Amino acid sequence: MTTASTISGAKTTTPGGICYRVLMWEDCALPAEALSEWKEARTAILARMRDAGVKGARGILARLNEELRELSARAIEAPLATCAQAGLSFARVDALAKALPAEADVLGWQLSPCSADLLVELHGEEGIDALLARLTAATPELTWCAAPLVEALDAATAQEHLIARQQAAEENEIHAEADAVESTPFHHVTVLAREAVDALLPAEGKVLVDATLGGGGHSELMLQAGADVWGIDQDPAARRAARKRLAAYGERLQVVAGNFRNAVELLRERGLEQADGLLADIGISSPQVDCPERGFSFLTEGPLDMRMNPAAARSAADIVNTCSEAEIADILWQYGEERASRAIARRIVQERAKAPITTTTQLADLICTVLPRKGRQHPATRSFQALRIAVNDELGALEALLESGLSLLKSGGRFAVITFHSLEDRAVKRYFERVTRPEIDRPEWPAPRPNPEYAARSVFRKPITAGEAELAANPRARSAKLRVIEKL
Numbered sequence: 164m165t166t167a168s169t170i171s172g173a174k175t176t177t178p179g180g181i182c183y184r185v186l187m188w189e190d191c192a193l194p195a196e197a198l199s200e201w202k203e204a205r206t207a208i209l210a211r212m213r214d215a216g217v218k219g220a221r222g223i224l225a226r227l228n229e230e231l232r233e234l235s236a237r238a239i240e241a242p243l244a245t246c247a248q249a250g251l252s253f254a255r256v257d258a259l260a261k262a263l264p265a266e267a268d269v270l271g272w273q274l275s276p277c278s279a280d281l282l283v284e285l286h287g288e289e290g291i292d293a294l295l296a297r298l299t300a301a302t303p304e305l306t307w308c309a310a311p312l313v314e315a316l317d318a319a320t321a322q323e324h325l326i327a328r329q330q331a332a333e334e335n336e337i338h339a340e341a342d343a344v345e346s347t348p349f350h351h352v353t354v355l356a357r358e359a360v361d362a363l364l365p366a367e368g369k370v371l372v373d374a375t376l377g378g379g380g381h382s383e384l385m386l387q388a389g390a391d392v393w394g395i396d397q398d399p400a401a402r403r404a405a406r407k408r409l410a411a412y413g414e415r416l417q418v419v420a421g422n423f424r425n426a427v428e429l430l431r432e433r434g435l436e437q438a439d440g441l442l443a444d445i446g447i448s449s450p451q452v453d454c455p456e457r458g459f460s461f462l463t464e465g466p467l468d469m470r471m472n473p474a475a476a477r478s479a480a481d482i483v484n485t486c487s488e489a490e491i492a493d494i495l496w497q498y499g500e501e502r503a504s505r506a507i508a509r510r511i512v513q514e515r516a517k518a519p520i521t522t523t524t525q526l527a528d529l530i531c532t533v534l535p536r537k538g539r540q541h542p543a544t545r546s547f548q549a550l551r552i553a554v555n556d557e558l559g560a561l562e563a564l565l566e567s568g569l570s571l572l573k574s575g576g577r578f579a580v581i582t583f584h585s586l587e588d589r590a591v592k593r594y595f596e597r598v599t600r601p602e603i604d605r606p607e608w609p610a611p612r613p614n615p616e617y618a619a620r621s622v623f624r625k626p627i628t629a630g631e632a633e634l635a636a637n638p639r640a641r642s643a644k645l646r647v648i649e650k651l
């Protein structure tokens with residue numbers, strides 16, 4: 164794997180390449196000494212960006228990093244996987260180069276986030292110049308930066324560049340929407356619709372954030388009540404469906420592509436500093452489960468995918484085919500509370516030694532050989548839930564949203580979260596308790612002390628659950644819990 168000094172060697176030749184180069188590091192499994200070097204570099208860059216008057220520098224870096232990862236996942240990973248079998252680094256480079264999209268000229272080092280090992284390998288083999296020569300020969304239509312290797316992006320240019328790319332991506336999405344065939348309907352029955360939206364007190368002049376736009380069910384009620392809405396979703400199909408459904412509201416709905424773990428940065432970059440309410444309806448939508456190609460369901464044959472964001476780097480098949488037996492067992496136990504986690508993980512590792520596990524039914528059938536069917540629940544239910552949570556880092560994203568959500572709200576603003584299983588609800592309950600307690604007490608203290616995190620009050624004493632009518636109409640609402648707090 165890479166060493167710090169090799170990567171630093173590249174650094175000395177790229178004095179101006181501040182953003183992309185560091186982002187490339189962020190994605191690599193760096194050894195400890197390189198990590199501290201990287202952290203120092205990042206701090207310096209953030210300081211430079213702040214000095215240049217750039218707001219939300221940290222968010223910009225995070226977004227750039229995500230962009231790089233998305234682009235490399237789309238354009239690079241698949242051909243890389245095909246060519247890796249050839250075992251030749253230059254065959255891999257040619258494949259990378261051919262797969263790069265037209266905008267690669269400004270992302271000269273884009274290939275590196277996922278391929279730092281390749282970069283270093285080439286550096287040692289024939290040198291960076293040889294790499295550039297090959298890339299140029301393979302893609303004469305692209306401009307490769309020779310020196311410095313990374314395009315020198317100062318803070319202001321980085322921001323302009325990012326905004327331009329975001330706009331282009333969003334326009335592409337709108338065109339794709341226009342081209343989309345009518346035959347892909349998006350049916351998702353909104354859970355706790357009235358309860359959640361009313362809790363946010365929507366009204367004309369208010370700005371609400373729907374962090375899980377989905378098919379736009381909650382957003383529609385917010386818009387009908389007169390509020391303006393910013394809707395975030397990481398799934399392009401959901402964004403398209405919501406845009407279409409809510410087109411009549413025009414500019415009152417702003418659709419934002421991205422992960423709600425970065426909600427604060429995503430919204431600030433677009434000019435929204437503070438909102439009157441924030442809703443997160445956690446989990447997946449029905450169309451995600453129902454579409455076999457998305458690979459969420461063990462009931463229908465499909466690729467073992469499970470990514471809510473189809474451009475994300477890691478699918479369920481990647482986990483199942485590359486993680487160690489212990490890692491797989493941990494995932495199944497932690498996120499699925501699957502008691503047979505070890506036996507299932509062992510079986511997966513045995514099977515994948517014969518051939519990769521690539522489809523949903525292949526995995527479901529394999530689980531059935533370990534866990535005989537008992538009762539109404541399919542034996543693969545818990546394992547599929549666990550893999551889905553791991554693929555999308557659902558708990559990590561929820562924690563990040565919880566930790567940052569209040570900072571987005573005005574005083575009196577409300578933060579509402581709907582969860583569907585105990586792991587999520589536990590995280591929300593704990594966080595809400597943490598910030599709504601005026602004081603904390605410990606047995607060893609003589610008296611309670613003020614809670615430094617105290618920032619909100621509970622709106623309901625107990626979580627809100629679905630009423631009988633909703634349960635009868637939508638069994639999915641069975642496990643839904645809504646918790647709401649209000650910023651002081």
Ligand SMILES: C[S@@+](CC[C@H](N)C(=O)[O-])C[C@H]1O[C@@H](n2cnc3c(N)ncnc32)[C@H](O)[C@@H]1O
Pocket residue numbers: 351352353354374375376377378379380381382395396397398401421422423424444445446447448471560561
């Ligand atoms: C349960 S659905 C929301 C349905 C929506 N409230 C409605 O009424 O139509 C959850 C949505 O959140 C999205 N989502 C889940 N986790 C996300 C995350 N970390 N960042 C952004 N979107 C996410 C999913 O792609 C899905 O579209």
